[in-house]
Amino acid sequence: MTLSTRELLADVARRAADFVDSLPERPVGLPVQVDAMRAELPAALPEAGADPAAVIAQLDALAARGVVATAGPRFFGFVVGGTLPVAVAADWLTSTWDQNAGLYVLSPANAICEEVAGGWLRQLFGLPAAASVGFVTGCQAANFSALAAARHALLERAGWDVEARGLFGAPEIEVLVGDEAHVTIHTALQMLGLGRDRVHRVAVDGQGRMRPDALAAALAPLAGRPILVCAQAGNINTGAFDPLAAIAEVVRPHGAWLHVDGAFGLWAAASPQLAGHVAGLERADSWATDAHKWLNAPYDSGLVFCAHPAAHRAALSATASYLIQTEGAERDPFEWTPEFSRRARGFAVWAALASLGRQGVAAMIERGVAMAQRFAARLGAAPGVEVLNEVVLNQVLLRFAPPGGGDAAATDAWTRETIRRVQEDGTCWLSGTTWRGRAAMRISVSNWSTREADVDRSVAAILAAARPPAG
Numbered sequence: 001m002t003l004s005t006r007e008l009l010a011d012v013a014r015r016a017a018d019f020v021d022s023l024p025e026r027p028v029g030l031p032v033q034v035d036a037m038r039a040e041l042p043a044a045l046p047e048a049g050a051d052p053a054a055v056i057a058q059l060d061a062l063a064a065r066g067v068v069a070t071a072g073p074r075f076f077g078f079v080v081g082g083t084l085p086v087a088v089a090a091d092w093l094t095s096t097w098d099q100n101a102g103l104y105v106l107s108p109a110n111a112i113c114e115e116v117a118g119g120w121l122r123q124l125f126g127l128p129a130a131a132s133v134g135f136v137t138g139c140q141a142a143n144f145s146a147l148a149a150a151r152h153a154l155l156e157r158a159g160w161d162v163e164a165r166g167l168f169g170a171p172e173i174e175v176l177v178g179d180e181a182h183v184t185i186h187t188a189l190q191m192l193g194l195g196r197d198r199v200h201r202v203a204v205d206g207q208g209r210m211r212p213d214a215l216a217a218a219l220a221p222l223a224g225r226p227i228l229v230c231a232q233a234g235n236i237n238t239g240a241f242d243p244l245a246a247i248a249e250v251v252r253p254h255g256a257w258l259h260v261d262g263a264f265g266l267w268a269a270a271s272p273q274l275a276g277h278v279a280g281l282e283r284a285d286s287w288a289t290d291a292h293k294w295l296n297a298p299y300d301s302g303l304v305f306c307a308h309p310a311a312h313r314a315a316l317s318a319t320a321s322y323l324i325q326t327e328g329a330e331r332d333p334f335e336w337t338p339e340f341s342r343r344a345r346g347f348a349v350w351a352a353l354a355s356l357g358r359q360g361v362a363a364m365i366e367r368g369v370a371m372a373q374r375f376a377a378r379l380g381a382a383p384g385v386e387v388l389n390e391v392v393l394n395q396v397l398l399r400f401a402p403p404g405g406g407d408a409a410a411t412d413a414w415t416r417e418t419i420r421r422v423q424e425d426g427t428c429w430l431s432g433t434t435w436r437g438r439a440a441m442r443i444s445v446s447n448w449s450t451r452e453a454d455v456d457r458s459v460a461a462i463l464a465a466a467r468p469p470a471g
């Protein structure tokens, strides 16, 4: 029996609520076989369609085995974030409204949400009031957009219109990145024709922070050239922050463009307790961050800010004359993103911020840091466990010596084995990384719902994996 649209949506609401209810107790990462997953869905496109309710039931059955509980309180892999209930709700409505957010005239409500939420975010992060903002898919797209603006501005100053003429024959831009820059900085450079391998990599310290003295030394022979410097707030391994004030100081005499990748670390600026880590942030030219990580908005949602709105807009939009260009104050969102037609991401971001307020955002970020520090304190107190990083944000790096002790290679192997056992156990999920040539377990706290009890349960599961009973 075919359900009415109202009944179909009610059925989905029930399924979604069941999923949310299951999150606190469901195994976080389920072992799945790719062949078994494939077998559930016929490879051949059916000739005749199926009933929508049956299609949804089939998807939901697939999801029961094949979605990872990243939305739950004990997912600590990568830096993923969950979703605030209010943001899920806003996102449901966004799908239902089916807005094309590119143009103001297609969705005045979204354009206003972006304008307002963009202003709130500038205030939260302490960015210049005149900075432009784009609501993009994620921090990869945000880094791309910001570096496109940089490319425009640097070449414009050198008398070259890169959007019109391309890079063939253009003056060369010198690009400097910290040795610990996120891979998406390199991808952005690759996509922009600035080259992944021709960058100057600047030395970092033991926590992965760019060294201002090394930056100054790298800049010295480049004086007078167009220069782009990419700094980072929040290292994906250690959580460490490049010293932005010192970097801004070093960069200034060179007239360089300073970009800050702060996918999750930028959120430190929203907390009075943590804002010291990003002192000097406002002196950069562009900033990239995510809403789908630590703001706990649904995927996909990233944000780019630029202190030079004209460069931002020139880099990303070629005005098409058939478009209805609104005069005056209305803002066309497409001018600030690489996309043209796109999802109305402004609703969920606005809803998340409206429901949290300034204090709620700060509390959420501070709680994440407190949870990471709790992990570090409890695990670090156990024999054979070493905390490798200064836990200044939400990231904890750990190594596990084998029960009988052993050398560095044995500790590498036991650390990997412990990670494998934790993943198999399913109480929580985390993954491994390599830090300074050594295997490490990486714990990242970025879910709004993670509480002390989740940390303590996870600590017990991790220690049980690292210290199996003898025999």
Ligand SMILES: *Cc1c(COP(=O)(O)O)cnc(C)c1O
Pocket (backbone or CB within 6 Å): 079, 137, 138, 139, 140, 141, 182, 184, 232, 234, 235, 236, 261, 262, 263, 264, 290, 302
């Ligand atoms: C996650 C991350 C990115 C990329 O962000 P996406 O949202 O995955 O595109 C960039 N930089 C840093 C530091 C990150 O942690």
